[in-house]
Structure formats: structure tokens, C-alpha cells
Amino acid sequence: MHIAEGVLDTPTLLAAAGCTAFGLTIGLRRLTPRTLPTAALFAAVFFLVGTIHIPIGVGSVHLILNGLIGLLLGWLAFPVIFVALALQALLFSFGGFTSLGANTLLTALPAVIAGLSLRPLLQGPSSRPKLLIVGAAAATIGILGATLLAAMMLWSTGGTALSSLISLFVAAQAPIWLIEAIVTALTVGMLGRARPTAFTLGT
């Protein structure tokens, strides 16, 4: 999900950039030698999956994996997604530099919400079904949150009714939500068994 330059109006862009700056400040404080390698790895993952488009539904969509990033990195989702989106804008012309704040916010905020709300469930030993459900839930919060935020930003710019924007976005994102839920559930299921401490960074 990349909102291009020249789509949103200035007040919306500024408000979103302000919120992103706040998230970045919190995230960067959590960048330590221990969290850095995971952060860099997921910046690379996010950069790559965001540029591989899958032609299904009404448009062309790509994986976001923000739910997974939120679970694994907490507040670090902000700096990780910010640098990856900046590189996508620079090299692929996806999104754009004036809308970088808005795009970071709509992707990273749901990630942080998914991470902070679901991590308590992963403390202690977890059964495989539980890990899979938590993974799918993280993907759901990530995609649904990004969808709602994008719809709200376009609505605040004006022109289109919020309800029709939401239904358009949901139609566009429904197939990717399914793929994303499966990918996130399997990753969380695997990591939760192999490294249960993986879900503690960046809180």
C-alpha cells in the first residue's frame, strides 16, 4: 500500500508526518546492538516483499507483513518501515517522499498495535495452534489497520465518502489478507517453537 505524491492534501500529510516522527523517536530509542540485526533483516524483507506485486482482485497488491514486523520488533517497526519505504520510493518510485510520513504511519502504526496487543499472549510456552492463531491475528490487525488508515487519509483529503473508500480498499486487500495471514501464521508458528524469545524486542 503506497499512497503516491500529490494525492493527499498538505494538512493530512503534515499530521501523518508528525505522528510518524513521534513513532520514529520511540523506535530509534529501542535500537540497540541486540535489536539491530533483526531490525535490519526485516527492513530488507519489507523492502523486497513490497516491490513484488501480485496481480489479483481489482488492482495490483503486494505483501506488507506489517503484523509480523510488529510482533517481532514492536516500536522498531517505525524506523524499519520508514527506511524500507524510503528506498522503495527512491528506487521503485512507489509512494513518494512527500507521502513518506503518511505511508510509514499507515503501515507501522498497525504493526505496533498488533505487536503490543498480541505479545502478552506469546509469553511462556505456546502450543502450535495458539502460535498460528496469534500470527493470523497479527496479520489481520496489520492489514485492517493499514486499510482503515489509508481510507481515512484519503477521506480527510476529501472528495470520496469514507464508506465507499473502505469498501474499495477491503475489496482490494481481501486476497492479500488471506495470503498474509497464512505467511504470518506459519512464520510465527515456526519462530515461536525455535526461538520463543523472538517476540520481546523493541517493547
Place this chain on the structure above:
Amino acid sequence: MFRVFLILALSLPQLAHAHGLNLSLTDGRDAVTGNVTYADGTPLSGASVALQQAARGGAAAEPAVTRTDAEGRYAFPAPRHTGEYRVIADDGLGHRVEVVFVARGDQRRLGTTNTQSAWSRWLSGLGYLAGLFGVTAWWLSRRDRTRIETS
């Protein structure tokens, strides 16, 4: 995919930047036609396309607006005046592309697309990230060392 290469092959060096969208444009004698695709070549269907004379000092002229068909094609009657025009495609979901051209009615084909291959862009991105990782790691280690030395 073939169409993308066709656009690439026929495009003039005058390329505008696209935001995940590619827009091709032929400035013909009777019509301005073209098509809009996503970065992967999927056609952008039902998107709004506007043709507008570029503002020069005064207020911009009212744009002509149309929608792309199922294959992402659009067409406008050729502009009556020569001069600078812009074509703006917007799918209403945050994807937008804008191309500026000078209407001369002489069958020139313009297009916007990124000429660097996807592989080289992926590699550049990963290279930047590795560099950023290295610089941050160096900075964090220096900061920790300074802390230990001063404590």
C-alpha cells in the same frame, strides 16, 4: 510484459517519473491515446484519467476527464491548441501518475517507465540497507564504548 517492453522500446528519452504506475501516451493527429498499467504490467482499469492544459500564469483550464477501460486504455480528442498539457491517471486508491507533454499532433509516443531493471534496483536497495546497518552498528558500538570509558 510484452507491452511494457514495447513502451520501453518506443519511448523517447523524455521520461517523467511514475509512482508504481506506467503511463504511455501517443499524441496523435485526432486523439491523445495511451494506456496505464501498474508497475508489474497489470492494466489499471476504471481509473480516472484527466487531460489538462498546463497552467501558465492564470487559472488552469477545465480538464477533460475519462476512465480507462478493462485493458487500461484511455483516449481523448486531440487538444485544439498547441502547448503544454498534462495527463494525470489516478485509481482513487493512492496510485497516481502524471505525464507532461507538448501537444503537436504528430504521432509521437511518450511513456513513463523506470529504465533500471528490477533486479538492479532490488540489489541497490539491499546494498543501501546493509550500509545503513553497518553505519548504525558502528555508531551503537562507539556509543557503548564511550559509555564504558566514561563510567
